[in-house]
Amino acid sequence: MRVNPNITADILTAIxxxxxxxxxALQQVSTGRRVNVPSxxxxxxxxLVGNLTSSAQNDQYLQNTSSVEGMxxxxxxxxxxxVSVLNQAxxxxxxxxxxxxxxxxxxxxxxxxxxxxxxxLQLANTSYQGIYIFAGTATTTPPFVADPSALRSHLQRKFWxxxx
Amino acid sequence: MPGLTSTMLMSxxxxxxxxxxxxxxxxxxxxxxxxxxxxxxxxxxxxxxxxEGGITYGAGVTLEKVQSIRDQLLDLRISEExxxxxxxxxxxxxxxxxxxxxxxxxxxxxxxxxxxxNSLSQLSTNPTSIPQRQAVLTDAQNLASSFNQxxxxxxxxxxxxxxxxxxxxxxxxxxxxxxxxxxxxxAQMQQLGQEPGVIQDQETQLVQQLSQLTDVSIIQTKDGxxxxxxxxxxxxxxxxxxxxxASADASGVEHIFSQGEDITSSIKNGKLGGLxxxxxxxxxxxxxxxxTLASQFAAAFNTAHEAGTDLNGNxxxxxxxxxxxxxxxASFAVxxxxxxxxxxxxxxxxxxxxxxxxxxxxxxxxLPSGASPTDSFSNIIFNVGNLTQQAQAESDAATSSLNQLNxxxxxxxxxxIDEESTxxxxxxxxxxxxxxxxSTVDQLTQTVIGMxxxx
Numbered sequence: 001m002r003v004n005p006n007i008t009a010d011i012l013t014a015i016x017x018x019x020x021x022x023x024x025a026l027q028q029v030s031t032g033r034r035v036n037v038p039s040x041x042x043x044x045x046x047x048l049v050g051n052l053t054s055s056a057q058n059d060q061y062l063q064n065t066s067s068v069e070g071m072x073x074x075x076x077x078x079x080x081x082x083v084s085v086l087n088q089a090x091x092x093x094x095x096x097x098x099x100x101x102x103x104x105x106x107x108x109x110x111x112x113x114x115x116x117x118x119x120x121l122q123l124a125n126t127s128y129q130g131i132y133i134f135a136g137t138a139t140t141t142p143p144f145v146a147d148p149s150a151l152r153s154h155l156q157r158k159f160w161x162x163x164x
Numbered sequence: 165m166p167g168l169t170s171t172m173l174m175s176x177x178x179x180x181x182x183x184x185x186x187x188x189x190x191x192x193x194x195x196x197x198x199x200x201x202x203x204x205x206x207x208x209x210x211x212x213x214x215x216e217g218g219i220t221y222g223a224g225v226t227l228e229k230v231q232s233i234r235d236q237l238l239d240l241r242i243s244e245e246x247x248x249x250x251x252x253x254x255x256x257x258x259x260x261x262x263x264x265x266x267x268x269x270x271x272x273x274x275x276x277x278x279x280x281x282n283s284l285s286q287l288s289t290n291p292t293s294i295p296q297r298q299a300v301l302t303d304a305q306n307l308a309s310s311f312n313q314x315x316x317x318x319x320x321x322x323x324x325x326x327x328x329x330x331x332x333x334x335x336x337x338x339x340x341x342x343x344x345x346x347x348x349x350x351a352q353m354q355q356l357g358q359e360p361g362v363i364q365d366q367e368t369q370l371v372q373q374l375s376q377l378t379d380v381s382i383i384q385t386k387d388g389x390x391x392x393x394x395x396x397x398x399x400x401x402x403x404x405x406x407x408x409x410a411s412a413d414a415s416g417v418e419h420i421f422s423q424g425e426d427i428t429s430s431i432k433n434g435k436l437g438g439l440x441x442x443x444x445x446x447x448x449x450x451x452x453x454x455x456t457l458a459s460q461f462a463a464a465f466n467t468a469h470e471a472g473t474d475l476n477g478n479x480x481x482x483x484x485x486x487x488x489x490x491x492x493x494a495s496f497a498v499x500x501x502x503x504x505x506x507x508x509x510x511x512x513x514x515x516x517x518x519x520x521x522x523x524x525x526x527x528x529x530x531l532p533s534g535a536s537p538t539d540s541f542s543n544i545i546f547n548v549g550n551l552t553q554q555a556q557a558e559s560d561a562a563t564s565s566l567n568q569l570n571x572x573x574x575x576x577x578x579x580x581i582d583e584e585s586t587x588x589x590x591x592x593x594x595x596x597x598x599x600x601x602x603s604t605v606d607q608l609t610q611t612v613i614g615m616x617x618x619x
Contacts, residue, residue, distance in 0.1 A: 004574030005581065006197075013567055037260075037267045038549025039556060045266075046546035049274045053527075053538045060282040067289045131290065131515065139292060139515030 071128045078126045078133070085123075089116045114151060121146045166214070166221045168612070172605045174211075174224035178598035181208055184227045185591045192579045193588075200369035202232045202577035204361060232361030235576045239368055240382055242573060245566045246375040247433035252559035254438025259446060259552040261321050265314055266545050273314055273454075274541050276307040281527045287508060288520040292475065297503035304498045308484070311458050315493035318451050325443040329418045332377055332436045333410040339374045340391065340405040343367060347388030348403030354386075374399075378434035395430040397422040417443075438555075446551050450544060451493070457540045459492035460531040468526050472507030472519030480507025480519070 004010075027036055038045040095101075096109040124134055125142045135143035185206040195201040207230065211223035269275065280303040287296045346367040353360040371389065374380055379394035387402035398406050399422075409421040419428045420436070428444075431437045462484035469483040483506075487495040500506065510518025528536050535543060 002575050002580070004571040005578045005583075006574050009570060009574075010567060013563075037552075038263045038545050039259075039552035040549075042546045042549030042553055045549050046542040048269055049542035049545055050538055052269055052274065053278045056278045056282055057285070060285045064285060064289050067286075129290070131292065135515070137509070137511060137513035137515040139513075 071131070071133055074126065074128045075133050078123050082120055082123050085116050085119050089113055092116075117151055118146060166216070168605050168609055170214075170223075172602060172609075175598045175601040175605065177211065177224045177226060178601070179595060181206070181225045181227045182591045182595040182598060184230075186588065186595070188230050189584050189587045189591065193581065193584045196579040196581055196584075200365050200372075201579065202234045202361065202365055202368075203579045204230050204232050207231050229359045230361065231359060232364060233577050234364070234368070235573070236384060238569065238573055238576060239371075242566070242569045243371060243375040243380065243382060245562060245569055246372055247379055247437070249559060249562035249566050250376040250435045251433040251438040251441070252555050252562055254435045255442055255446075255555035256552065256559050258321065258325055258439065258442035259548070259555055262318065262442070262447065262450065263548045263552050265317050266548050271310075273307070273310045274538070274545075276303065276310045277527070277537060277541065279303045280307045281524050284520055284524050287506070288517040288524075291508040291517040291520065292514050294503050297475070297506050297508075300506055301498065301500065301503055304483070304500075308496050308498050311454070311493045311496040315451065315454060315491075318447055318454070319494075322443055322447045323416070325439050325447075326412075326416070326418050329420070329436065329439050329443065330410040332439065333408050333418075333420060336374065336377050336399075336436070337405075337407040339370050339377070340399045340407070343370050343374065343389070343391065344400045344403050344405035346370070347400060350388045351386075351402065376434060378436040379431055380434075393422055393427055393430070394432065395422075395425075395427050397425060397427065450548060452490075453540070453544045453547065455490055455492035456533055457493070457531070457537060457544070458496045459486045459488045460533055461526070461537045461540075462486040462492075462496060464529065464531055464537075465523065465526050468519070468522040469507050471510075471522060473509040473512045473516075474507045475504040475509075475514055477512055478505075481505060 028034055035041045035044045035048065092109050092112055096106055101109075121144055124144045126133055131139040132141070132143055133139075135141065185208065188204050188206045192203050207228045208225050209228045211226050213220045213223050215221070266272065280300070283296070283299045283303045287293070287300055290296060346363050349363050350360040350367065353363065367389065371380075371382060371391070374391070380391050380399065381394070381396075383390045383392075385402075389400065390398070390402070391400040392398050393408075399408075400406070406423060408427075410418045411421065412418050419426050420431065421427065428440060431440055463486075465484055466482045469480040472480040474480055482499050485495070485497050485499050486492045508518075508520050508523075509516035510522075527538060530536055531540065533540060
């Protein structure tokens with residue numbers, strides 16, 4: 001049987017095919033990726049879009065939580081400070097209820113309570129990076145203002161009632 | 165009655181035939197590596213015998229013709245496979261450019277859309293922050309320019325293909341002209357009883373080149389090859405060729421006319437078919453998907469944005485603008501320039517991030533097309549990748565069957581150096597033997613003359 005005497009074309013085709021496979025393998029090794037163009041695996045390339053989006057979203061969520069975390073930590077420590085100064089106010093109240101105190105001592109205690117009030121006010125208006133954290137969504141204006149006269153008159157009424 | 169003289173003449177004929185055969189063999193050897201050359205064999209036939217007194221005497225050999233060994237059916241199969249292979253290859257080449265626009269997962273529409281939604285998400289942690297609002301606008305602009313750029317690049321590939329179409333049409337016309345000339349030459353030679361082998365070799369070569377360019381059907385007639393386009397209009401009939409015309413329509417798209425008839429959509433194979441397939445089907449499909457995504461995304465995002473309130477307490481305006489339908493991706497733009505105008509608030513207060521939830525939800529909510537923006541984009545990538553992969557597979561399959569056909573062609577028409585070397589020895593021996601016959605006859609003649617002198 002007569003066969004194709006010119007086999008160089010077949011040999012070259014085989015060499016080219018091998019070279020192409022080699023190039024693909026080298027590209028995979030050098031990029032570390034199996035899919036370098038969509039036609040390498042269309043379904044995988046399409047899925048990659050969704051996966052990259054989800055992965056980036058998750059990264060963003062983590063970043064969001066860490067930036068909110070700072071704010072929450074500030075809120076937490078502020079609230080503990082409020083609790084501790086209110087505890088002080090309670091013990092001052094117990095102290096002031098003692099009938100053996102002189103009016104001037106009682107007034108001194110009342111002064112301290114007024115001071116505590118302004119501390120609590122300051123804590124309630126705590127801001128974190130320019131945001132008033134206890135202001136709900138009205139984050140740009142201080143949410144609380146003091147009414148010192150109300151507290152003073154209340155204290156005076158109390159003293160008047162006890163000591164007539 | 166056979167005599168010495170006729171034997172002498174017969175031997176001279178043998179010498180001539182063997183010389184001719186040697187020449188054919190040496191021509192085969194010389195053209196062993198010439199592309200398209202079909203091997204030739206000397207067609208040696210017995211000379212009409214002489215009959216004398218009831219006895220038939222062989223009258224020697226003559227070289228009737230030198231015949232090219234070709235299989236015309238095989239040539240037709242190769243032509244068909246060339247059309248397939250070149251068409252698929254042209255598609256692969258063009259689609260590789262298209263998929264190049266979607267190959268880098270770290271940039272482009274997909275990555276920019278993710279970045280845009282992430283910076284919105286970031287803004288939710290501090291909705292009054294101007295730098296973060298500015299970041300949202302910057303990412304929105306990046307997304308817009310990705311849409312624009314991808315659309316422009318697709319159109320550029322399309323217009324390059326358009327240019328290639330008119331070039332290919334010129335090549336087709338050049339080839340059909342040459343084929344018609346050769347057709348005429350073949351016909352003339354056949355009329356004169358000459359063997360047109362060499363011319364046919366050239367013609368077959370040109371027909372294969374033509375097959376690589378466009379759809380053709382080839383019919384062998386007594387006037388040579390009649391070549392028509394896929395829809396039957398003539399390209400070459402006998403010695404006459406009919407040129408294709410490429411002319412651009414109003415939007416600059418080249419259409420192909422054969423004798424006044426627009427045959428653009430009937431061309432499916434060959435380089436032209438591949439170019440047209442990508443220019444008229446693949447790229448418009450991708451552009452259409454991209455435009456749909458751009459306009460529906462802009463509309464959905466605007467609806468969500470207009471439901472919110474911006475930092476100045478005003479109702480949200482349109483965020484993106486985009487033409488509807490064709491050209492949406494190319495015209496996609498960010499309307500808002502003032503970072504305060506981002507409507508993050510759902511209740512009008514500055515610190516509310518309520519509307520950002522609605523804005524970021526657009527990323528995963530279904531558009532009217534039935535897929536979310538992210539899914540729509542991954543569908544585009546899938547389609548581009550799939551088209552390229554299919555064309556690649558088609559091209560590979562056609563290439564391997566073309567190789568097989570070429571092997572068959574070589575088995576029939578290729579020059580085997582071994583065979584020719586063997587023939588060389590055969591004809592050399594025959595030539596030597598014929599020469600020996602002549603010298604023998606010469607001696608015999610001398611003897612006869614000597615007889616006469618002595619008698």
